[in-house]
Amino acid sequence: MSKKRIAIVGGGITGLSAAFYLQKEVKEKKLKAEIMLYESSSRLGGNIQTDYSNGFVSELGPDSYLARKNSMTQLIKDVGLGEDLVYNSSGKSYILHEGSLYPMPGGAIMGIPTQWGPFLGTKLFSLSGKARAAGDLFLPRAIKNGKDISLGHFFRKRLGNEVVDRLIDPLLSGIYAGDLDRISLRATFPHFEQMEKKYRSMIVGMKSSIAKQQSVAPSRGPGKGKPKGMFLSLKRGLQSLVDAVENSLGESIVKKNARLLKIQKHDKQYMLRFEDGRTDIVDYLILTTPHKISYDLLRDYSAVQYLKEIPATSVATIVLAFPKSAVKKDIDGTGFVVSKKTSDYSITACTWTHKKWMHSTPEGYVSLRGYVGRFGEDDIVHKSDEEILSLVMKDLNQIMEIEGEPEHFRITRWKETMPQYEVGHVERIKELNEGLHRELPGLFITGASFEGIGLPDCIDQGKKTAFNIVDQLTSYSMEAGD
Numbered sequence: 001m002s003k004k005r006i007a008i009v010g011g012g013i014t015g016l017s018a019a020f021y022l023q024k025e026v027k028e029k030k031l032k033a034e035i036m037l038y039e040s041s042s043r044l045g046g047n048i049q050t051d052y053s054n055g056f057v058s059e060l061g062p063d064s065y066l067a068r069k070n071s072m073t074q075l076i077k078d079v080g081l082g083e084d085l086v087y088n089s090s091g092k093s094y095i096l097h098e099g100s101l102y103p104m105p106g107g108a109i110m111g112i113p114t115q116w117g118p119f120l121g122t123k124l125f126s127l128s129g130k131a132r133a134a135g136d137l138f139l140p141r142a143i144k145n146g147k148d149i150s151l152g153h154f155f156r157k158r159l160g161n162e163v164v165d166r167l168i169d170p171l172l173s174g175i176y177a178g179d180l181d182r183i184s185l186r187a188t189f190p191h192f193e194q195m196e197k198k199y200r201s202m203i204v205g206m207k208s209s210i211a212k213q214q215s216v217a218p219s220r221g222p223g224k225g226k227p228k229g230m231f232l233s234l235k236r237g238l239q240s241l242v243d244a245v246e247n248s249l250g251e252s253i254v255k256k257n258a259r260l261l262k263i264q265k266h267d268k269q270y271m272l273r274f275e276d277g278r279t280d281i282v283d284y285l286i287l288t289t290p291h292k293i294s295y296d297l298l299r300d301y302s303a304v305q306y307l308k309e310i311p312a313t314s315v316a317t318i319v320l321a322f323p324k325s326a327v328k329k330d331i332d333g334t335g336f337v338v339s340k341k342t343s344d345y346s347i348t349a350c351t352w353t354h355k356k357w358m359h360s361t362p363e364g365y366v367s368l369r370g371y372v373g374r375f376g377e378d379d380i381v382h383k384s385d386e387e388i389l390s391l392v393m394k395d396l397n398q399i400m401e402i403e404g405e406p407e408h409f410r411i412t413r414w415k416e417t418m419p420q421y422e423v424g425h426v427e428r429i430k431e432l433n434e435g436l437h438r439e440l441p442g443l444f445i446t447g448a449s450f451e452g453i454g455l456p457d458c459i460d461q462g463k464k465t466a467f468n469i470v471d472q473l474t475s476y477s478m479e480a481g482d
Helices: 013-029 070-078 116-121 127-137 151-159 161-176 190-199 202-216 239-249 291-298 302-309 385-399 425-439 455-480
Strands: 004-009 033-038 085-087 093-097 100-103 231-234 260-266 269-274 279-282 284-287 312-323 335-338 347-352 365-372 408-419 443-445
Touching: 004 013, 004 269, 004 279, 004 455, 013 033, 013 070, 013 239, 013 455, 070 231, 070 239, 070 455, 093 161, 116 127, 127 151, 127 161, 127 202, 151 161, 151 190, 161 335, 161 347, 190 202, 260 291, 284 291, 284 455, 291 302, 291 443, 302 425, 312 385, 347 385, 365 385, 385 408, 425 443, 443 455
Parallel strands: 004 033, 004 284, 093 335, 284 443
Antiparallel strands: 085 231, 093 100, 260 269, 269 279, 312 365, 312 408, 335 347, 347 365
């Protein structure tokens, strides 16, 4: 078997994962393959970026991942950072609605009530809104004939408009920065579809799911403190994972400042042409670039036409640091999300980072992280730093009463980086992959635009693609008698 050349384009977490597991499997199986990871910029990590200014550990992109999604924990352990894992501090979180902060109703999982006491006691909903939500217990199923529907349509049918607009939408918009009435249920929360199919009522289904989890989870026992948070991060920030993966790959694999301009198919291989004039011919090609870039590179092929139809939202984060004495109205909690109906606010959410992540902030300081921009309302992302800071400070001062300006702040814009999985997305991605297999065998397109935008989802996709190629290499090696 002759040595096969494999190129990965895009050095975000998907590309890093693909490269890491390809290298690992090729070595273990003693396969004949050469791996290259091409990144257009001078750094790896994509949206993962940690700032270490002034003794702070400030995440400019994602700050954590769901602990129950094991693939990222496994990658962290695989690169030797297992002892650096930290859980978030669990504490109160709030909904900002019409100028007031309301504690998140206890027992609400993704906005679905599982405890009647806290739900009935909250002032976030009217009496009629609570009664409508209780209708979930007897209303018919929202999904008909197995057809995909939007998250908004699904939850409005199950729990009513008030619960959706004041609780579910701000929670889920914080994940997808999208329009709940356009985002696909099947592409984002397929287990809700299965839950409704089995239990009909989401309240009954969610309570049953929690009961099953508690029956197999070990008891903490008396005196063992607060429960662990739901999220994990790293003591030195998520950038430390990027750096560790990069170090494990080595300079022979990683090629930075390599902007790909063109892909040409030559028989069973692909020629890559880069901005600096270099070329490469490869047997396998993995594109982990944002879908708009992937489309531009492959626009001449019919298989990828769906890529130009996927919308994307722009968002920005603003990290602010103050002395503790500057905050005149301290609030017990870790942050809040903003109801879309609260139109007087520019921010969509705010994390009190110093309370959520103890490793992030030096003693005597307060660290806040605000978010702006969502689907159809991302003009603010394109404003100047001074304008964004002014708008965010205005919002925060209505809630927290902060004295003076921040000692330092950092604004990071993520333009068109939040893909929107609209209704029918799963079926269209299946068609895209089938078309690629027919039209461009050996070429794979994967990443946040396809099967999940969370960090573990991207790792899963990179790893799955790597193992797909390893299987093909193994079969080829066996056929060649190696």
